[in-house]
Amino acid sequence: xxxxxxxxxxxxxxxxxxxxxxxxxxxxxxxxxxxxxxxxxxxxxxxxxxxxxxxxxxxxxxxxxxxxxxxxxxxxxxxxxxxxxxxxxxxxxxxxxxxxxxxxxxxxxxxxxxxxxxxxxxxxxxxxxxxxxxxxxxxxxxxxxxxxxxxxxxxxxxxxxxxxxxxxxxxxxxxxxxxxxxxxxxxxxxxxxxxxxxxxxxxxxxxxxxxxxxxxxxxxxxxxxxxxxxxxxxxxxxxxxxxxxxxxxxxxxxxxxxxxxxxxxxxxxxxxxxxxxxxxxxxxxxxxxxxxxxxxxxxxxxxxxxxxxxxxxxxxxxxxxxxxxxxxxxxxxxxxxxxxxxxxxxxxxxxxxxxxxxxxxxxxxxxxxxxxxxxxxxxxxx
Numbered sequence: 001x002x003x004x005x006x007x008x009x010x011x012x013x014x015x016x017x018x019x020x021x022x023x024x025x026x027x028x029x030x031x032x033x034x035x036x037x038x039x040x041x042x043x044x045x046x047x048x049x050x051x052x053x054x055x056x057x058x059x060x061x062x063x064x065x066x067x068x069x070x071x072x073x074x075x076x077x078x079x080x081x082x083x084x085x086x087x088x089x090x091x092x093x094x095x096x097x098x099x100x101x102x103x104x105x106x107x108x109x110x111x112x113x114x115x116x117x118x119x120x121x122x123x124x125x126x127x128x129x130x131x132x133x134x135x136x137x138x139x140x141x142x143x144x145x146x147x148x149x150x151x152x153x154x155x156x157x158x159x160x161x162x163x164x165x166x167x168x169x170x171x172x173x174x175x176x177x178x179x180x181x182x183x184x185x186x187x188x189x190x191x192x193x194x195x196x197x198x199x200x201x202x203x204x205x206x207x208x209x210x211x212x213x214x215x216x217x218x219x220x221x222x223x224x225x226x227x228x229x230x231x232x233x234x235x236x237x238x239x240x241x242x243x244x245x246x247x248x249x250x251x252x253x254x255x256x257x258x259x260x261x262x263x264x265x266x267x268x269x270x271x272x273x274x275x276x277x278x279x280x281x282x283x284x285x286x287x288x289x290x291x292x293x294x295x296x297x298x299x300x301x302x303x304x305x306x307x308x309x310x311x312x313x314x315x316x317x318x319x320x321x322x323x324x325x326x327x328x329x330x331x332x333x334x335x336x337x338x339x340x341x342x343x344x345x346x347x348x349x350x351x352x353x354x355x356x357x358x359x360x361x362x363x364x365x366x367x368x369x370x371x372x373x374x375x376x377x378x379x380x381x382x
Contacts, residue, residue, distance in 0.1 A: 025174055025213060026131050026335050028292045029256055034332035035286075036324065037062030037092075037295035038310065039261060043080040045299055048311060050087040052299070052321060058329025062293040064092040064260055066138070069114055072121045085128025090334055092176075092260065092295070093122065094135040100147060109147030109154075110137060112161055119165045122173075130335040131174045135216050135260060136162045139181045141197040142190075149189035152197045153204035163211045177209070179216035179260050182239040183223060195234065195246055202250040209251035214292065217243055218261040219285075221277075225265040225308075229281040237262060238285045257290045261297040264320075265307040275323035282327065296324075 036053045040046070040063055053061025063084060067077070084091045095118050097108040122134065139145045140155045159177060166173035180194035192200070201208050209215065217240035221227040232238040240257050247255060264274045278296075286294050300311040310321040317325070 025172065027256070028131065028334070029289070031335075032330055032333045033292065034058045034061045034330045035291060035293045036327070036329055037064060037090075037293040038299045039064045039295050039297045040299045041065070041301065043076065043083075046080070046083050046087055046089060048315075049299055050089055052310065052325050054088055054329070055325045056327060056329055058331065060088050060090055060332030060334055061329070062092060062295055063089045064094060064135075064295045066094045066096045067118070067122075068096045068098050069108075069110075069117070070098050072117070074121075074124065077121075078125050081125055081127055085336070090129055090131075090133070090293075090332070091127070092133040092135060092258070092293075094260070095137050097137075103148060106144045106148045107138075107146070110158060112158070115158065115162045115165050119162075119169050119173075123169045127172075127337055130172055130337060132170070132172050133174045133176060133258075134166065135176045135178065135258075137178045139218065140178045141180045141184050141192045141194050144190075150192045150197070151189070152192060152200035156201035156205040156208045159201075160205050160208060160211055174213045175211075176214045176216050176258055176260075177212045179218040179258075180243075182218055182220055183235050194239075194243065198243070198246055198250070207251065209247050209255065210253050212255065214256040214258055215243065215247060216258045216260045219259050220262050221264055224268060225263065226268040229277050229284055232285070237281055240291070241285070241288070244290065254290070256292045257288070258292050259286065259294045262294065263296045263298070263308040267307050271319040275319040278320055278323045279327070296320075 034053065036058060038049050038052055038061075040049055043065065046063065049063045050061075053063070065080070081091060095110070095114075097110050097114065100106050100108045118134075122132065136159050137145070137155075141150050141152070143149045146155070155178070163175050166175055180197060181191070182194055184191040184193055186193045186196055198209075205211075219237045219240045220235075221229065221231070221237045222235040222239075227236055229237050232241070234242045240259055244255075244257065264277055266274065269277070282294070296310070297308050298305055298310070300313075300315075301309045302313055306313070310318055310324075312318060
């Protein structure tokens with residue numbers, strides 16, 4: 001009861017204090033759109049990302065970066081968004097928690113208060129584009145991404161809650177559901193096949209896919225990250241088509257598709273083949289008119305992710321980098337937010353700037369205004 005009461009207070013106070021005028025989201029497919037994107041891990045990689053996605057006639061390509069719960073630094077992330085705008089990159093931010101304190105092999109399962117904190121934090125930043133793209137966590141059909149046990153019912157409820165919170169605070173948030181591991185077997189709770197996971201989500205929250213603004217797909221060339229782009233199965237680079245078919249059976253919306261991870265491994269696929277495969281994929285399966293962006297994983301990485309990297313550790317361009325860089329691209333025309341502001345620009349005065357440690361976050365960053373006090377008193381009387 002206390003948890004419900006606290007959530008109600010925080011959400012209603014956010015409505016009073018943080019809400020902006022209701023404006024319709026922009027359909028990213030209704031205007032010229034540069035669908036080329038790249039996944040990065042660090043804000044310092046924006047320059048290399050822009051050189052790739054905006055080369056050869058392109059403009060306003062996409063860049064995806066994860067935001068961890070413990071990394072909500074206003075100065076750092078405002079600088080990131082400012083630089084993204086200056087380099088004509090459309091940012092997509094994927095929410096993440098952190099390694100579980102008691103089991104560092106899994107990501108901590110998120111809670112409602114995480115959603116409140118993320119929403120308030122991201123709304124306190126000035127974004128370069130009208131649409132504020134946010135992905136609600138990652139590959140949640142894997143137990144190691146969800147506290148050790150995949151739970152479609154719990155994720156569906158948290159996703160629905162996220163839609164409500166983000167939209168209450170600012171209608172410009174474009175909420176995207178989690179990309180799934182497209183090769184996961186049905187071995188609950190460690191793994192749940194993505195199609196079973198979608199169905200169970202809809203059972204738990206009927207019409208859940210009517211609530212989101214788009215869905216994320218991890219259309220890897222499985223099995224083994226090595227299948228040719230001409231293969232069309234539920235585990236291939238065309239898996240987004242199979243996901244779309246199922247989702248349309250459970251919703252009345254034609255959701256735009258964001259392929260936010262994909263790529264071939266260099267362990268079994270040669271440099272020449274990878275370059276060739278990307279060309280074939282963008283001319284074939286990924287030419288689909290419902291796709292907003294294709295974001296390969298990853299621009300630069302070492303360790304276990306190096307097998308996907310577009311740049312070698314010394315910064316040398318791989319053949320797959322050269323392949324995508326040389327593709328003829330579109331000059332995207334997203335609606336921009338007035339102008340790109342400098343990182344030191346004063347933030348919106350109505351948003352609190354202090355984000356304390358988790359145990360102290362009782363009001364999710366919402367200032368204690370008279371409106372909040374009135375709501376609090378009303379709830380207490382109930």
